[in-house]
Amino acid sequence: MSAETTQSISIPTDAQLRQRGVQRVLLITLLLNLAVFATKVVLSITTGSLSLMADALHSVADSASNILGLVAMRLADPKPDWDHPYGHAKFESIGALFIAAFLGIACLEIVQSALSRWLDPESGLELSVDALTFKLMVGVLLVNIGVTVYERWRGKVLRSPLLLADARHTTSDVGITIAVLLGLWGVQQGWLWLDTVLAFPVAVLVVWSAWEVLQENIPVLTDRVAIAPESIYKVAMDVEGTIDCHAISSRGIVGQRVFVEMHLVVEPLDVESAHRISEQVELALQDKYGDVRATIHIEPYDYIEPFDADSPPS
Incomplete structure (x- = not known):
C-alpha cells in the first residue's frame, strides 16, 4: 500500500464511533416502533377501542422521538468547526429535551382520555375484543419491553443521554400498553371503570419520566460543573x-x-x-x-x- 493511499484512509475517532452507534440504535428502534404503531392502528380499527387508538397516537410520539433523535445526532457532530469550536455535543441534550416535551404531550393525552371516559362511561360499550387482539397486544408489549431494555443497555454503553431519555419514553409506552390490556379485559368483564382508573397512574409514570430527562440534560445545557x-x-x-x-x-x-x-x-x-x-x-x-x-x-x-x-x- 502506498503512502498516499495510507494517508487517504480516515480512521474514525471514538466520539465518531459513538455517534454512529447511537444512530444505529435509533434506526433499529424506529423500525420497531413503526411496526408497533401499525399493529395498534389495525387493532383499534377492528375493535373500535378508543384507548387503543390513543395508545397508537402515543406510539406516533415514540417514532417522532426516534426521528428527532436521528436528526439531533446528525447535528451533534463531535468534531469542532469554525462556528462551534467546542463541538456540537449539546445538540444531543437538546434532542433529549424535545423527548421530554413529547412525554408531556403524551401525559396530557392520557389524562384527557381518562377524563372523557370518566364523564362518558358508556363510550366503551361497543368494544369487540377477542383472543387474537389480546395475543397481538401481548406481542406489542414484549416488543416495547425489548426495545426499552436494548435502548437503555446501549445508552449506558455509549453514554448517550438521548438513548437513555428515549428508553424512558418507551418505558412509558410499556405502562400504557399494560393499562390498555387491563382496561380491555375490564371492559370485557363489564368493569368500564377499570380502564379509567388505570390511566391516572400511567400519567404519573409519564410525568416522572419527563422529569428525569430534564434532570439529566438541563445541567449539561447550563454548563454545570462536570468534575468537582x-x-x-x-x-x-x-x-x-x-x-x-x-x-x-x-x-x-x-x-x-x-x-x-x-x-x-x-x-x-x-x-x-x-x-x-x-x-x-x-x-x-x-x-x-x-x-x-x-x-x-x-x-x-x-x-x-x-x-x-x-x-x-x-
Missing part, C-alpha cells in the same frame, strides 16, 4: 513539579468530553519545562476522566492563590 474542583486540584497537585492550582472550572459530560480551565504554578522557571508539566497535568486528567481538553494558564513562580472549592473561578 477539589478532584481536579488533587490530580494536578499529584503531578511532580506543581506548586499550586486554582481558578478551576469544568463543564461537559464525563465519559464523553470535558473542558477544564485552571491556573497553575510550577517549580521550573523556563517556559519549556513549565509547558511540559502542564501537558502532564492534562494527561493525568485524561487518564482519570477520559476525553478531557484542558486550558492551563501558567502563572509566575511566586504567585500562589489559596485554593477555595466554594469560590467561582476568577
Whole structure:
C-alpha cells in the first residue's frame, strides 16, 4: 500500500464511533416502533377501542422521538468547526429535551382520555375484543419491553443521554400498553371503570419520566460543573513539579468530553519545562476522566492563590 493511499484512509475517532452507534440504535428502534404503531392502528380499527387508538397516537410520539433523535445526532457532530469550536455535543441534550416535551404531550393525552371516559362511561360499550387482539397486544408489549431494555443497555454503553431519555419514553409506552390490556379485559368483564382508573397512574409514570430527562440534560445545557474542583486540584497537585492550582472550572459530560480551565504554578522557571508539566497535568486528567481538553494558564513562580472549592473561578 502506498503512502498516499495510507494517508487517504480516515480512521474514525471514538466520539465518531459513538455517534454512529447511537444512530444505529435509533434506526433499529424506529423500525420497531413503526411496526408497533401499525399493529395498534389495525387493532383499534377492528375493535373500535378508543384507548387503543390513543395508545397508537402515543406510539406516533415514540417514532417522532426516534426521528428527532436521528436528526439531533446528525447535528451533534463531535468534531469542532469554525462556528462551534467546542463541538456540537449539546445538540444531543437538546434532542433529549424535545423527548421530554413529547412525554408531556403524551401525559396530557392520557389524562384527557381518562377524563372523557370518566364523564362518558358508556363510550366503551361497543368494544369487540377477542383472543387474537389480546395475543397481538401481548406481542406489542414484549416488543416495547425489548426495545426499552436494548435502548437503555446501549445508552449506558455509549453514554448517550438521548438513548437513555428515549428508553424512558418507551418505558412509558410499556405502562400504557399494560393499562390498555387491563382496561380491555375490564371492559370485557363489564368493569368500564377499570380502564379509567388505570390511566391516572400511567400519567404519573409519564410525568416522572419527563422529569428525569430534564434532570439529566438541563445541567449539561447550563454548563454545570462536570468534575468537582477539589478532584481536579488533587490530580494536578499529584503531578511532580506543581506548586499550586486554582481558578478551576469544568463543564461537559464525563465519559464523553470535558473542558477544564485552571491556573497553575510550577517549580521550573523556563517556559519549556513549565509547558511540559502542564501537558502532564492534562494527561493525568485524561487518564482519570477520559476525553478531557484542558486550558492551563501558567502563572509566575511566586504567585500562589489559596485554593477555595466554594469560590467561582476568577
